Amino acid sequence: MGCSGVTGRVPPCPHRGKTGDNAIRNDKNEEKTNPKHLIPAQHPGRLRGGTGLSAEIGEYLSHTEALAKKPATPSEDGEDDDIDLSGSNCEEEKEAVPEAKSSTLLDIKPWDSEMDVAQPEPCAHSAQLDELVRGSSQLVPMGCGIQKLQVQCVVKDDKGGTDLLEEDITEFEVHVQSVDIAAFNKI
Amino acid sequence: MGKEKTHINIVVTGHIDSGKSTTTGHLIYKCGGINTRTIEKLEKEAAEMGKGSFKYAWVLDKLKAERECGITIDISLWKFKTSKYYVTITDAPGHRDFIKNMITGTSQADCAVLIVAAGVGEFEAGISKNGQTQEHALLAYTLGVKQLIVGLNKMDSTEPPYSQKRYEEIIKEGWKVTHKDGNASRTTLLEALNCILPPTRPPDKPLRLPLQDVYKIGGIGTVPVGRVETGVLKPGIVVAFAPVNVTTEVKSVEMHHEALSEALPGDNVGFNVKNVSVKDVRRGNVAGDSKNDQPMEAAGFTAQVIILSHPGQISAGYAPVLDCHTAHIACKYAELKEKIDRRSGKKLEDGPKFLKSGDTAIIDMVPGKPMCVESFSDYPPPSRFAVHDMRQTVAVGVIKAVDKKAAGAGKVTKSAQKAQKAK
Numbered sequence: 001m002g003c004s005g006v007t008g009r010v011p012p013c014p015h016r017g018k019t020g021d022n023a024i025r026n027d028k029n030e031e032k033t034n035p036k037h038l039i040p041a042q043h044p045g046r047l048r049g050g051t052g053l054s055a056e057i058g059e060y061l062s063h064t065e066a067l068a069k070k071p072a073t074p075s076e077d078g079e080d081d082d083i084d085l086s087g088s089n090c091e092e093e094k095e096a097v098p099e100a101k102s103s104t105l106l107d108i109k110p111w112d113s114e115m116d117v118a119q120p121e122p123c124a125h126s127a128q129l130d131e132l133v134r135g136s137s138q139l140v141p142m143g144c145g146i147q148k149l150q151v152q153c154v155v156k157d158d159k160g161g162t163d164l165l166e167e168d169i170t171e172f173e174v175h176v177q178s179v180d181i182a183a184f185n186k187i
Numbered sequence: 188m189g190k191e192k193t194h195i196n197i198v199v200t201g202h203i204d205s206g207k208s209t210t211t212g213h214l215i216y217k218c219g220g221i222n223t224r225t226i227e228k229l230e231k232e233a234a235e236m237g238k239g240s241f242k243y244a245w246v247l248d249k250l251k252a253e254r255e256c257g258i259t260i261d262i263s264l265w266k267f268k269t270s271k272y273y274v275t276i277t278d279a280p281g282h283r284d285f286i287k288n289m290i291t292g293t294s295q296a297d298c299a300v301l302i303v304a305a306g307v308g309e310f311e312a313g314i315s316k317n318g319q320t321q322e323h324a325l326l327a328y329t330l331g332v333k334q335l336i337v338g339l340n341k342m343d344s345t346e347p348p349y350s351q352k353r354y355e356e357i358i359k360e361g362w363k364v365t366h367k368d369g370n371a372s373r374t375t376l377l378e379a380l381n382c383i384l385p386p387t388r389p390p391d392k393p394l395r396l397p398l399q400d401v402y403k404i405g406g407i408g409t410v411p412v413g414r415v416e417t418g419v420l421k422p423g424i425v426v427a428f429a430p431v432n433v434t435t436e437v438k439s440v441e442m443h444h445e446a447l448s449e450a451l452p453g454d455n456v457g458f459n460v461k462n463v464s465v466k467d468v469r470r471g472n473v474a475g476d477s478k479n480d481q482p483m484e485a486a487g488f489t490a491q492v493i494i495l496s497h498p499g500q501i502s503a504g505y506a507p508v509l510d511c512h513t514a515h516i517a518c519k520y521a522e523l524k525e526k527i528d529r530r531s532g533k534k535l536e537d538g539p540k541f542l543k544s545g546d547t548a549i550i551d552m553v554p555g556k557p558m559c560v561e562s563f564s565d566y567p568p569p570s571r572f573a574v575h576d577m578r579q580t581v582a583v584g585v586i587k588a589v590d591k592k593a594a595g596a597g598k599v600t601k602s603a604q605k606a607q608k609a610k
Contacts, residue, residue, distance in 0.1 A: 102281075105260065105264065111402065111465075113403075134257065136257060138260055142412070143441045144407060144441060146402050150260060152257040152260050155282065157280060157283070158283075162282070177402075178400050181288050184277065184282070185277055186278040186280035186281065187254050187255055
């Protein structure tokens with residue numbers, strides 16, 4: 001259900017490539033240890049230095065759009081998802097109609113102060129999980145001229161994980177250094 | 188925000204029908220967690236629609252709907268005030284990634300609030316063996332949340348309503364509470380919150396600061412950012428980064444645009460280091476004072492691990508990814524030493540062949556890549572971890588002991604050498 005499988009990733013590491021641990025990184029067990037260095041093979045365009053960011057994002061968007069079409073109806077009512085719930089634990093049975101959702105606030109951080117901080121925005125836009133609601137966003141100064149982007153997201157509890165979301169966003173590693181969860185609440 | 192009130196973090200858990208979300212909503216609503224303009228607007232709307240006595244429920248529903256759309260950011264950071272504290276409250280979601288976030292996230296809870304419903308049958312169902320209530324409380328306790336408030340909710344649904352007898356009954360029901368400190372028996376939730384002991388983030392311990400990010404800033408240089416977990420960070424001290432083994436001098440410390448003369452535990456700071464490139468240090472590294480128990484790479488460590496949900500059996504050789512402070516590294520379960528009873532901590536079995544969901548065990552682990560971790564007794568915050576596999580949190584753990592690797596000759600920057608000579 002994710003946008004990209006973990007397998008088949010190649011470490012391009014444009015920022016911190018020369019650390020000499022590429023050999024370790026290729027080790028299968030280590031694949032997930034540092035997702036920001038990994039890019040799904042489905043986006044070969046990202047490996048070509050000359051490709052502009054907008055093109056990359058466009059490519060990524062079309063990829064996620066294709067994925068978004070797979071679930072039958074991403075309706076907000078959650079009625080289509082009753083089947084999913086039947087198998088889940090007893091706590092949720094009683095609440096089968098309004099599906100459990102959580103609100104998360106993501107901190108998306110750039111690499112340096114000179115970076116165009118507006119840039120991570122389209123990345124967050126495009127990182128679409130199944131039935132994810134992307135709320136508003138704001139830029140928050142962190143000191144030393146660095147600004148982080150805060151994005152509000154609403155996720156369904158038994159749909160994609162937040163780590164998947166983090167991974168998707170950190171794939172835009174040209175602009176994104178890391179993603180942290182600033183708040184995580186039940187709705 | 189001035190410094191007049193201490194900031195505490197609480198997490199609310201409870202059975203699905205305990206009314207924990209309503210209680211959380213009420214606290215925020217009544218204690219100034221939502222801006223007055225929003226409240227006034229909603230209350231006016233409620234009055235116009237003739238909601239009268241159902242006003243609260245209606246306003247809470249409205250706010251819930253608003254959160255669902257994710258429109259306003261400030262209502263997702265739930266804060267309110269009591270007469271004593273600034274409180275950030277988290278209504279624990281059922282989301283499987285929440286536990287991981289509770290362990291590695293920005294705000295470790297100082298206290299858990301467990302809401303139980305008092306209604307006949309409801310309470311019993313909530314705390315029954317397969318009820319998750321006790322599970323949550325135990326999990327929070329194992330991970331270092333040592334304070335718990337039990338909130339008795341829905342007292343109006345007892346027979347008769349607000350029955351003192353029922354209250355006594357529930358109090359007796361196996362809640363063997365030992366008050367170590369901060370006695371807050373039989374009081375209102377709000378008063379109980381005031382009785383929480385504020386977090387003791389010890390400034391007298393040696394410095395530990397796990398890095399969240401490392402920035403390159405024009406005109407300034409390299410600025411690592413992270414939260415001081417223990418100890419004090421000051422300009423002029425020589426810090427060592429583990430496990431990369433880089434030593435340098437701290438030029439300046441900044442928090443919220445202001446230069447600080449010292450940063451204390453709990454402060455989220457950026458600090459400028461000289462002669463260190465952004466390639467030398469990274470997220471997951473830990474900074475410490477080079478002269479006072481400097482952080483070191485762990486060759487291996489022993490941890491108490493609770494298997495939460497794993498479809499199969501876990502045996503030695505299993506190598507999932509651990510999230511410990513800001514590090515994210517695969518570690519191998521080298522030896523399953525003993526299976527223990529999660530409540531009493533008593534040994535159940537020596538050298539178990541395998542573990543399954545619900546088991547607790549003492550395990551020797553070996554990191555797949557250089558990693559810096561600490562034991563719970565020395566430095567609690569960087570000793571907790573979540574185990575990640577198959578896109579979910581499969582286990583949680585606490586590190587009991589660390590086998591530190593003897594540090595070789597690392598990179599010592601010129602400014603660090605100068606600073607060391609000067610002293």
